[in-house]
Amino acid sequence: MNHYAFDCPGDAIAALAEPLTPVDVEHDCGNLLGRVLAGPIIADRDNPAADVSAMDGYAIAMRRPVESSELHCNDEIPVTGESIPGSPAPDFADFGVIRIFTGGMVPAGCDRVIQREYTIETPAAKSPPLGTIRWRAEAKLTRPADNIRGRAENIGAGEQALSSGVVVRGPQAGVIASFGLTTATVHRLVRVAIITTGDELDDVNHTSNESLPPWKIRNSNAPTLQSLMATRPYVASPTMLHVPDDPEHLQKAVLDAIAAHDIVILTGGVSMGDHDYVPAITAAIGAKTIFHKLPLRPGKPILGAIYQDADTSTAKPIVGLPGNPVSATMGAVRFALPLIDKLAGVMHWQATPQSVMLDEIGPKILHLHWMRAVRMSGPGRAELVVGKGSGDLVSLGASDGFIEMPPNANHPGPWPFFSW
Ligand SMILES: Nc1nc2c(c(=O)[nH]1)N[C@H]1C(S)=C(S)[C@@H](COP(=O)(O)OP(=O)(O)OC[C@H]3O[C@@H](n4cnc5c(N)ncnc54)[C@H](O)[C@@H]3O)O[C@H]1N2
Numbered sequence: 209m210n211h212y213a214f215d216c217p218g219d220a221i222a223a224l225a226e227p228l229t230p231v232d233v234e235h236d237c238g239n240l241l242g243r244v245l246a247g248p249i250i251a252d253r254d255n256p257a258a259d260v261s262a263m264d265g266y267a268i269a270m271r272r273p274v275e276s277s278e279l280h281c282n283d284e285i286p287v288t289g290e291s292i293p294g295s296p297a298p299d300f301a302d303f304g305v306i307r308i309f310t311g312g313m314v315p316a317g318c319d320r321v322i323q324r325e326y327t328i329e330t331p332a333a334k335s336p337p338l339g340t341i342r343w344r345a346e347a348k349l350t351r352p353a354d355n356i357r358g359r360a361e362n363i364g365a366g367e368q369a370l371s372s373g374v375v376v377r378g379p380q381a382g383v384i385a386s387f388g389l390t391t392a393t394v395h396r397l398v399r400v401a402i403i404t405t406g407d408e409l410d411d412v413n414h415t416s417n418e419s420l421p422p423w424k425i426r427n428s429n430a431p432t433l434q435s436l437m438a439t440r441p442y443v444a445s446p447t448m449l450h451v452p453d454d455p456e457h458l459q460k461a462v463l464d465a466i467a468a469h470d471i472v473i474l475t476g477g478v479s480m481g482d483h484d485y486v487p488a489i490t491a492a493i494g495a496k497t498i499f500h501k502l503p504l505r506p507g508k509p510i511l512g513a514i515y516q517d518a519d520t521s522t523a524k525p526i527v528g529l530p531g532n533p534v535s536a537t538m539g540a541v542r543f544a545l546p547l548i549d550k551l552a553g554v555m556h557w558q559a560t561p562q563s564v565m566l567d568e569i570g571p572k573i574l575h576l577h578w579m580r581a582v583r584m585s586g587p588g589r590a591e592l593v594v595g596k597g598s599g600d601l602v603s604l605g606a607s608d609g610f611i612e613m614p615p616n617a618n619h620p621g622p623w624p625f626f627s628w
Pocket residue numbers: 404405406408409425426427428429430475476477478479480481484506507508509529530531532533535598599
């Protein structure tokens with residue numbers, strides 16, 4: 209009997225993401241790097257703004273409908289002017305050529321630029337003052353428009369240069385700047401609360417092993433999840449909370465967190481133990497459970513719920529990750545990060561992982577979706593990192609990410625690869 213709400217992780221994520229809408233916008237934001245655009249960037253001018261040269265060379269016009277193959281290599285042709293980037297183009301005299309530098313404006317009437325190395329240059333003498341050139345044989349091979357970047361060939365004034373939903377990284381920052389903008393409308397940062405639960409957890413800063421009894425462990429999930437959030441520049445520094453296994457305390461913590469954040473991520477307490485309070489608390493605060501348990505390893509007990517915030521009329525996801533460190537880490541990447549991307553307003557929020565081929569497959573077959581730690585072994589290739597199960601965080605430290613195999617799979621791939 210199939211007792212799972214969804215057969216595969218992708219469907220479960222889609223269902224949880226469905227009611228989510230991007231967070232509010234912020235106008236005139238000046239600190240754009242890493243932010244998600246909430247409106248288009250429109251070109252204020254043609255790009256390029258004029259016909260410009262893509263090479264250092266000589267701008268010429270074929271005077272009659274002749275082919276460049278008819279250029280005479282023995283002719284001494286006077287250089288009648290120079291087109292220097294930052295200055296307007298000189299007039300073109302049709303008995304000569306214009307020396308032009310990369311980025312310089314192509315004078316009206318010129319139909320191509322022939323690169324300097326296809327010429328023999330005679331240094332400037334008194335007359336003509338800019339010297340002369342002769343063509344080398346290669347010049348004969350040029351065609352109309354060669355080495356000219358045409359006005360508006362990249363984009364015309366008034367057209368959309370960037371669309372909303374794009375994350376501003378280096379290239380986008382350059383695009384925005386080239387159209388004269390120093391501010392833009394972006395989505396505000398996503399507010400994330402991370403709540404670790406469990407009485408066995410001690411502070412991760414507990415450095416002395418002597419004073420840490422063996423029934424206590426350091427809270428490694430907290431820095432793991434905090435670091436995963438740092439891969440998203442549009443997420444505000446997450447609020448980190450630790451709550452003991454006390455239902456009242458936990459319920460209040462989740463309610464407070466959901467009121468002040470866009471998403472709440474919990475680890476631990478989602479399974480079937482007497483002290484696993486997350487499922488009951490999620491229901492008690494009025495959140496709708498979308499799934500609890502998926503056909504997945506590790507992370508089978510994972511919980512996904514939607515809290516409808518009456519104050520803001522927004523849907524806020526609650527992701528209950530299993531406490532085991534491997535399950536929590538993979539679950540956060542697979543489930544929480546795409547939801548955060550959607551909340552952030554990222555256009556392509558659905559994970560589009562690269563794929564890898566496995567060097568070797570083991571003999572084991574699983575009847576569940578199987579997230580398996582791998583280490584890259586070459587371009588597009590990976591090897592399995594064999595660990596001792598979902599508690600073996602140490603083996604995860606040797607991995608670059610994980611692949612996801614569907615049930616009963618036993619071939620080398622290609623498999624979707626989710627990197628850390
Ligand atoms: N009877 C059943 N028991 C369990 C089932 C089941 O189906 N039936 N599922 C198992 C699976 S699979 C998982 S995964 C775990 C999930 O359990 P919980 O989410 O309730 O997590 P906890 O019990 O709180 O912790 C599990 C494990 O992880 C350690 N942990 C917890 N938090 C942290 C942290 N912040 N940093 C480091 N380590 C952490 C914790 O000490 C436990 O060892 O349930 C199975 N049981």
